Amino acid sequence: MEQKIKSDTEINIGKNIHDLRKAKQIRQKDMVREMQLRGLPITREAYVKIEGGRQHIYASQLEAIKDVLGVSYDELLARKKMG
Numbered sequence: 001m002e003q004k005i006k007s008d009t010e011i012n013i014g015k016n017i018h019d020l021r022k023a024k025q026i027r028q029k030d031m032v033r034e035m036q037l038r039g040l041p042i043t044r045e046a047y048v049k050i051e052g053g054r055q056h057i058y059a060s061q062l063e064a065i066k067d068v069l070g071v072s073y074d075e076l077l078a079r080k081k082m083g
Contacts, residue, residue: 013062014053016076020069021051034068035061 021031028051032044040060049055057065066076 011077011079012053013057013076014051016078017065017069018051020071020075024069026069031065031068035064038064038067040064 021028028047029044032042032047035042035047042061042064046055050057050061062073062076066073
């Protein structure tokens with residue numbers, strides 16, 4: 001069974017994904033399509049829940065998102081900036 005990755009109080013994976021996607025000007029539906037083309041069965045609804053922090057993300061989903069966005073795991077798992 002595939003491992004689920006949970007956000008904690010210092011790391012908000014969904015927000016990080018959202019912010020990185022917006023910075024690259026990629027639409028949610030395009031993210032989902034690219035993930036599906038990589039063989040990952042995901043719906044737009046599931047993707048929206050991941051970005052919103054309402055659904056835990058699987059390791060395979062995180063890997064696909066990393067590849068589509070062209071970012072590192074460090075960027076996806078960055079801690080909140082204190083300030």
